Amino acid sequence: MQxxxxxxxxxxxxxxxxxxxxxxxxxxxxQSITLTGIGPNANGDGQMQVTWGxxxxxxxxxxxxxxxxxxxxxxxxxxxxVLSYPGNGTTPLTAVTQAPGSDLITFSLSEGSLxxxxxxxxxxxxxxxxxxxxxxxxxxxxxxxxxxxECGPGAVGDIPGATESGPVTGSFDLTPVIQTVISAxxxxxxxxxxxxxxxxxxGQNLATTTAGWGGGFQGNNAPTSVGGTTVTVGGKSLFIxxxxxxxxxxxxxxxxxxxxxxxxxxxxxxxxxPFTINVNATEPGLLAPAAxxxxxxxxxxxxxxxxxxxxxxxxxSGVASxxxxxxxxxxxxxxxxxxVSDNTPAGVIDQGTNxxxxxxxxxIGGVSAQMQYAGLTPGLVGxxxxxxxxxxxxxxxxxxxxxxxxxxxxxxxxxxxxxx
Numbered sequence: 106m107q108x109x110x111x112x113x114x115x116x117x118x119x120x121x122x123x124x125x126x127x128x129x130x131x132x133x134x135x136q137s138i139t140l141t142g143i144g145p146n147a148n149g150d151g152q153m154q155v156t157w158g159x160x161x162x163x164x165x166x167x168x169x170x171x172x173x174x175x176x177x178x179x180x181x182x183x184x185x186x187v188l189s190y191p192g193n194g195t196t197p198l199t200a201v202t203q204a205p206g207s208d209l210i211t212f213s214l215s216e217g218s219l220x221x222x223x224x225x226x227x228x229x230x231x232x233x234x235x236x237x238x239x240x241x242x243x244x245x246x247x248x249x250x251x252x253x254x255e256c257g258p259g260a261v262g263d264i265p266g267a268t269e270s271g272p273v274t275g276s277f278d279l280t281p282v283i284q285t286v287i288s289a290x291x292x293x294x295x296x297x298x299x300x301x302x303x304x305x306x307x308g309q310n311l312a313t314t315t316a317g318w319g320g321g322f323q324g325n326n327a328p329t330s331v332g333g334t335t336v337t338v339g340g341k342s343l344f345i346x347x348x349x350x351x352x353x354x355x356x357x358x359x360x361x362x363x364x365x366x367x368x369x370x371x372x373x374x375x376x377x378x379p380f381t382i383n384v385n386a387t388e389p390g391l392l393a394p395a396a397x398x399x400x401x402x403x404x405x406x407x408x409x410x411x412x413x414x415x416x417x418x419x420x421x422s423g424v425a426s427x428x429x430x431x432x433x434x435x436x437x438x439x440x441x442x443x444x445v446s447d448n449t450p451a452g453v454i455d456q457g458t459n460x461x462x463x464x465x466x467x468x469i470g471g472v473s474a475q476m477q478y479a480g481l482t483p484g485l486v487g488x489x490x491x492x493x494x495x496x497x498x499x500x501x502x503x504x505x506x507x508x509x510x511x512x513x514x515x516x517x518x519x520x521x522x523x524x525x
Contacts, residue, residue: 108142108308108337112513113250113363115164117261117303123144127181128364129175129176129177129178129276129277129278129279130175130176130274130275130276130277131173131174131175131184131238131240131273131274131275131276131277132173132174132274133173133175133243133246133271133272133273133274134158134171134172134173134272134274135171135172135173135272136158136159136170136171136172137158137235137270137271137272138155138157138158138171138240138242138270138271139153139155139156139268139270140153140154140155140156140200140258140261140262140268140270141153141155141156141261141267141268142251142253142261142262142263142264142265142266142267142268143199143262143265144204144262144263144264144265145262145263146201148205148349149205149261150201150202150203150204150205150207150247150417151201151202151205151206151259151260151261151263152199152200152201152202152262152460153177153199153200153201153210153258153261153262154195154196154199154200155196155198155199155200155212156169156196156270157169157170157171157186157188157196157198158170158171158186158188160171160409161315161337162193165191165218165276166189166190166191166192167189167190167191167192167193167262168187168188168189169187169188169196170185170186170187170188171186171273172184172185172186175223175277177277178223178225178231178279178374179225179226179227179229179373180225180226180227180520181204181225181226181358182225182226182227183223183224183470184221184223184224184498185222185224185277186219186220186221186222187220187222188214188217188218188219188346189217189218189220189277190216190218191216192461194445195214196216197216197217198212198213198214198219199215200210200212200213200258200262201213201262202258202259202262203341204354205259205263206259206260206263207258207259208257208258209325210262212257218234219234220232220233220234221233221235221236221238221380223279223303223320228415229373231279231313232313232314232371233279233310233313233350234350234351235309235310235350235351236279236310237277237278237279237282237309237310238275238276238277238278239273239275239276239277240273240274241273241274241275242269242271242272242273243271243272243273243274246271246272247269247270247271248269248270248271249261249267249268249269249270250267250268250426251264251266251267252264252267253267253269253270254399256269257269259401261446262290263341265461275338278310279372279374279375280310280374280375280376280377281308281309281310281311281370281372281374281375281376281377282308282309282310282311282357282369282377282378283306283307283308283311283368283369283370283377283378283380284302284307284308284309285306285307285308285380286298286305286306286307286368286380287304287305288302288304288305288388288390288440288441288443289302289303289304289305289332289354289390289400289440290351290394290395291392291394291395292390292391292392292393292439292440292441293390293391293393293516295388295390295401295441295516296377296382296383297384297385297388298357298382298383298384298385298388298441299357299359299384299385299386299387299388299441299443300358300359300360300361300363300384300386300443300451301357301358301359301441301443301444301450301451301487302356302357302387302388302440302441302487303354303355303356303357303440303441303487303518303521304338304354304355304356304357305352305353306336306352306353306354306355306368307351307352308351308352308370308377309350310350310352310372310374311334311348311349311350311352311353311370311372311377312331312332312333312334312348312349312350312353313331313332313333313350313372313373313374314332314348314349314350315332315348315349315350316331316332316348316349317331317345317346317347318331318345318346318347322454325453325454325456326343326354326452326453327341327344327346327452327453327454328345328453329344329345330345331345331346331347331365331395332348333372333373334353334370334371334372335370335371336353336355336368336369336370336371337367337368337369337371338357338358338361338366338367338368338382338384339361339362339366339367339384339522340367341357341358341360341361341485342358343355343356343357343358344356344358344451344452344487346486350520353370354485356451356452356487357384357411358450358451358452359444359450359451360450361384362384363384363385363386364383364384365381365382365383365384366381366382366383366384367379367380367381367382368380368381368382386442386443387441387442387463387510387511388441388519389439389440389441389442389443389508389510389515390439390440390441390515391405391436391437391438391439391506391508391515391517391519392406392438393405393406393519394406399420402503402520403517403518403519403520404416404519404520404521404522405437405506405519405521406438407429407435407436407437407521408435408436409427409429409433409434409435409436410434410436412425413425413426413427414426415427415428415435415521415522415525416428416522417502417522427524428500428522428523428524429495429521429522429523429524430495430500430523430524431495431496431497431498431523431524431525432494432495432497433494433495434477434492434493434494434495435492435493435495435521436490436491436492437467437490437491437493437506438482438488438489438490438491439488439489439490439491440489441486442461442463442465442510443461443462443463443464444461444462444481445459445460445461445481446459446460446461446462446480449461449481451486451487452486452487453486454484454485454486455481455482455483455484455485455486456483457483458478458480458483459480459481459497460479460480461479461480461489463510463511464509464511464512465479465491465508465509466508466509467491467493467502467506467507467508468505468506468507468508469493469495469496469498469500469505469506469521470496470498470499470504470505470523471498471505472496472497472498473496474493474494474495474496475493475496476491476492476493477493477494478490478491478492479491482498495523498523499523499524499525500523500524501523502523503520503521504521504522504523505518505519505520505522506519506520506521507519
């Protein structure tokens with residue numbers, strides 16, 4: 106569980122302030138928010154503890170709620186912004202001004218969670234762990250204590266024990282925002298992608314929930330909508346296997362054109378601005394995740410037919426492993442290697458063996474390895490496997506693994522554990 110202080114939202118508490126980007130409006134809250142001054146930090150910025158609406162303790166955790174009505178999303182309805190944290194001690198939600206005396210403040214949460222739920226009048230309920238929104242006190246219903254120079258966060262935060270309290274109104278924006286798109290990070294995480302490769306999309310408001318594609322298949326066909334999120338790449342529907350508010354993973358359709366293409370994420374709240382990414386005919390990478398970076402050296406994932414991993418025995422507790430030796434057949438995995446001989450398209454569970462259409466050479470310890478199979482993995486979607494024979498090379502726990510695809514060297518630096 107993350108315990109580091111995390112910035113959770115940016116708010117402006119000003120009586121007549123409006124925001125042009127807002128997609129929806131928060132009506133006056135049913136509860137009050139209270140800021141209690143802590144005093145300035147080393148930079149002179151005012152600090153405050155935040156009492157978030159009405160709170161209750163159930164013997165295990167404290168739950169605090171700010172609620173009210175909203176418009177601008179679907180037919181409108183009611184919102185519940187809920188802070189939850191363990192125990193019943195001091196609130197873990199604090200605020201700091203963006204400059205000395207400023208009423209623009211950033212909230213930070215040291216533990217627990219803030220969940221933002223919109224209950225539409227048609228019965229639809231949308232929940233988010235992150236939300237772009239701004240709130241401001243209602244001047245006629247706001248009170249201050251402790252004699253601050255003015256009744257506002259900038260002044261209250263400078264005086265320990267001073268308070269500002271009252272209901273709030275505000276605005277919010279749930280539109281998806283794409284920050285970056287890469288090919289699957291465990292396979293190289295390249296900034297260009299390719300048809301039928303796997304990609305990761307990072308951003309905000311990318312989904313209203315966290316869900317995988319389990320149960321979403323229609324026969325052998327993968328879903329193009331998960332948790333209400335859909336994605337297009339070059340106008341074609343992405344096959345989605347995971348969606349969350351901050352990340353979406355999926356397989357690019359086989360018929361996406363090469364060149365500069367637009368990625369667009371759509372949820373119940375609307376569609377993102379297009380994110381432009383380069384699409385190559387292929388963008389190959391082998392499975393070498395961060396978990397296989399050992400003492401600063403990146404190892405590829407390789408396994409034997411009995412599912413033992415190519416690692417020193419006992420290196421990872423509970424994981425069956427052994428070093429590969431010359432003559433062993435090992436299995437490597439990849440993505441982005443393009444079409445196969447039977448034209449199995451993206452988004453379909455592979456039903457049998459096939460061959461990649463390009464020229465692949467894999468070298469271990471600088472020696473070209475005999476290729477026994479190079480095609481899609483039967484029973485899976487869009488995963489290539491390469492069965493290769495370890496050549497007659499010296500034992501080394503830092504044996505280089507390289508590949509060339511259609512004569513072009515792969516960009517990854519990887520190693521294998523080779524014994525004798």
